[in-house]
Amino acid sequence: MTEARSIHVRGIVQGVGFRPLVFRLAHANSLAGWVLNESGGVDIHIEGDEPDLDAFLRELTLQPPAAARIADIDIQPSEVSGLREFTIRESRRNGHPSVRISPDLPVCEECLRELFNPADSRYLYPYINCTNCGPRYSIVERLPYDRSNTTMKDWALDALCATQYRNPIDRRFHAQPAACPACGPGYFLEFDGEAVNRDAASINATIRLLAEGRIVAVKGIGGYHLTCDAQNMEAVRALRERKYRKEKPFALMVKDLATAHRVVELSTEAEALLTSTARPIVLAPAKVALPGVAPQNAEFGVMLPYAPLHYLLFAAGAPGILVATSANRSSEPIAYKDDDARERLAGIADAFLIGERPIARRVDDSVARAGPFGPVILRRSRGYAPGAVTILPSKRPILAVGADLKNTITLVVDDQAFVSQHIGDLEHYESLESFRSTIQDLVFMYEVDWDDLLIVHDAHPQYASTSHALELPSARALAVQHHRAHIASVLAERQAWDKCVVGVSFDGTGFGDDGTIWGGEFFTGSLAGGLKRVLHLRSASLPGGDAAARNPVQCAAGFLCQLHTSVDFTEPPFYFDNRYGRSVEFLRKNVRSFETTSMGRLFDVVAALLGFTREITFEGQAAMWLEQIAQRASNRDAYRFPINGEELDFRPLLDGVIDDCLRDRSKTEIARAFHTTIAQSLSCAATTLCEANGLDTVVLSGGVFQNELLLETVKSLLNGKPICIWTNSAVPPNDGGISLGQAALGAIALRGECHA
Numbered sequence: 001m002t003e004a005r006s007i008h009v010r011g012i013v014q015g016v017g018f019r020p021l022v023f024r025l026a027h028a029n030s031l032a033g034w035v036l037n038e039s040g041g042v043d044i045h046i047e048g049d050e051p052d053l054d055a056f057l058r059e060l061t062l063q064p065p066a067a068a069r070i071a072d073i074d075i076q077p078s079e080v081s082g083l084r085e086f087t088i089r090e091s092r093r094n095g096h097p098s099v100r101i102s103p104d105l106p107v108c109e110e111c112l113r114e115l116f117n118p119a120d121s122r123y124l125y126p127y128i129n130c131t132n133c134g135p136r137y138s139i140v141e142r143l144p145y146d147r148s149n150t151t152m153k154d155w156a157l158d159a160l161c162a163t164q165y166r167n168p169i170d171r172r173f174h175a176q177p178a179a180c181p182a183c184g185p186g187y188f189l190e191f192d193g194e195a196v197n198r199d200a201a202s203i204n205a206t207i208r209l210l211a212e213g214r215i216v217a218v219k220g221i222g223g224y225h226l227t228c229d230a231q232n233m234e235a236v237r238a239l240r241e242r243k244y245r246k247e248k249p250f251a252l253m254v255k256d257l258a259t260a261h262r263v264v265e266l267s268t269e270a271e272a273l274l275t276s277t278a279r280p281i282v283l284a285p286a287k288v289a290l291p292g293v294a295p296q297n298a299e300f301g302v303m304l305p306y307a308p309l310h311y312l313l314f315a316a317g318a319p320g321i322l323v324a325t326s327a328n329r330s331s332e333p334i335a336y337k338d339d340d341a342r343e344r345l346a347g348i349a350d351a352f353l354i355g356e357r358p359i360a361r362r363v364d365d366s367v368a369r370a371g372p373f374g375p376v377i378l379r380r381s382r383g384y385a386p387g388a389v390t391i392l393p394s395k396r397p398i399l400a401v402g403a404d405l406k407n408t409i410t411l412v413v414d415d416q417a418f419v420s421q422h423i424g425d426l427e428h429y430e431s432l433e434s435f436r437s438t439i440q441d442l443v444f445m446y447e448v449d450w451d452d453l454l455i456v457h458d459a460h461p462q463y464a465s466t467s468h469a470l471e472l473p474s475a476r477a478l479a480v481q482h483h484r485a486h487i488a489s490v491l492a493e494r495q496a497w498d499k500c501v502v503g504v505s506f507d508g509t510g511f512g513d514d515g516t517i518w519g520g521e522f523f524t525g526s527l528a529g530g531l532k533r534v535l536h537l538r539s540a541s542l543p544g545g546d547a548a549a550r551n552p553v554q555c556a557a558g559f560l561c562q563l564h565t566s567v568d569f570t571e572p573p574f575y576f577d578n579r580y581g582r583s584v585e586f587l588r589k590n591v592r593s594f595e596t597t598s599m600g601r602l603f604d605v606v607a608a609l610l611g612f613t614r615e616i617t618f619e620g621q622a623a624m625w626l627e628q629i630a631q632r633a634s635n636r637d638a639y640r641f642p643i644n645g646e647e648l649d650f651r652p653l654l655d656g657v658i659d660d661c662l663r664d665r666s667k668t669e670i671a672r673a674f675h676t677t678i679a680q681s682l683s684c685a686a687t688t689l690c691e692a693n694g695l696d697t698v699v700l701s702g703g704v705f706q707n708e709l710l711l712e713t714v715k716s717l718l719n720g721k722p723i724c725i726w727t728n729s730a731v732p733p734n735d736g737g738i739s740l741g742q743a744a745l746g747a748i749a750l751r752g753e754c755h756a
């Protein structure tokens, strides 16, 4: 007996070969009907015998296309209309779009085989792609995802590409960026504004330059990389000088997995991350010396090739380990437009390898590592963005604008939370522009009505993101406290709206309820019921305003002045410079100082005591240094770090560190004992709070939890206790995750109003 089903599929289901798969499965199971893309996903109608319908549905859910992510499938019985065959119908537009835009994908195995097959018509063609691979988010200008809405719109398909594009069973059926050497964009190498070589010749010329130790700007998927031979010390040094980048590690792109294994220590989990379709930069312990690549750092950030162009460069003989760092000066956003790159990178790059396909928006490389609780994303960008990370209980659209450091934004449409690519630190004019345009971009693509929008921002009145949020034409705005947003980001990932937890947010900075700077906070409660601050680090004064966050010694002055000690910290073994004296003076006169409970700053203080007395050149540098020296020791002792009322008292802890320094204990051991102390007090306080409130789950989020040693130690201390630990996995534990937490708290606020 013939039956019919009407099926609606949501998720990443457009531009990933979903309709051809449906077409093939329908034919294989002798079903009639149709499939089409619409604004919210894919609609399917099938008719046939019940066992065939069941087989179709089973195969569809068990083996979706490689790049597809099915969020949910709704299956309803339907009227039999007596169709004779199965067809792919025209796309339909209905309502505002809520379909997920696929992140950019690395070139697939099949395309790679064609790329290196001399008989193939796309032999050595750097823009080869198919429905299983290639650019997506970085080329789409508006929805739905059709070629005319991408940066490929100016290239008309030739006969070969058109035939494949229109054939439902071809791998390039509706592959929007489809192109071949005869009809598509090309590559050229440019010196001083002049294109000197094209296509294959430009690849070979690039390789000669890299071999000579030159710096070449290479246009990739979401922006330009600055590349040079990582084993050429002079080249690496020149790149640092020209880029004004003193110490922040450079990312590496290695030829293949075997080279990756030679360069870094890769666990099974790290290898899985490295080869995943997001192709992030993976942080792992260094196995070789590459001077200048990551000064005073025991780790390298390594990625594999992901664009066909990268494979072409390595196959043609590029050095097997390349520095491939975001093309920018200092910490500006990455250059992605050709003219902008020429202008901003003049004086940095010796030459430019430029592809003609425009990039619609900048999408940096993502950064991840295999952590003790599973993969951690430290920068969520290319390969992940703008994927929906979770479902939030809100039918109304929400825009959350994040924090001022490591900014991302989150847009909630039809209960899906889309998190943007990494935007960066908004103190730079260029980043602020990028922040504004990303907001416009996402709101435009999803056709959200500004009047419907709830805007959520940080409670910090001086954040650039806050002032911009308040200027936007929205129905209303909601302020959210920074560390509650950190905890909420984890709860949102788990869709835990009502679950009561202990939330621990150890962080650098964030504006607190009382107007001071928080960052060492314990909360109890839930998303729905609110998170109550129950315990925090003892407060200290930071002299000299924001500069204290960049100067461990300055920061130390504020904490050390609370100790009863006669030690002169400008003397050995401490050697604090005259910045210390000035800071003490500021504190004495009580000018330009503010109160903080920041755990990140406590790490800075201990780093300063152990010898990190210079200014940091990138966020978190002193804490990273401290973690890495601690990794080298294995002692298990800890300092005293008692709880007095609602505060964790750092004074006995610092006294202990200073005593150990004075009696010349090894710095690695002191650093290790400090980590153990923080982990122990966290575990102890969390356990007590769980017991007192009848809870079983501890949530950890905030920048300090990028510290792997701290996480490992907490994990081993709580091992065997009836307590679950929840950390971030879809968004970063640093401020890159704030916008998701804000969106979740916004959704809860709206839900509360509906119930009222």
Ligand code: ZN
Binding pocket: 107, 108, 109, 110, 111, 112, 129, 130, 131, 132, 133, 134
């Ligand atoms: Zn492919």
Ligand code: FE
Binding pocket: 482, 486, 507, 508, 509, 510, 702, 703, 734, 735
């Ligand atoms: Fe934070």
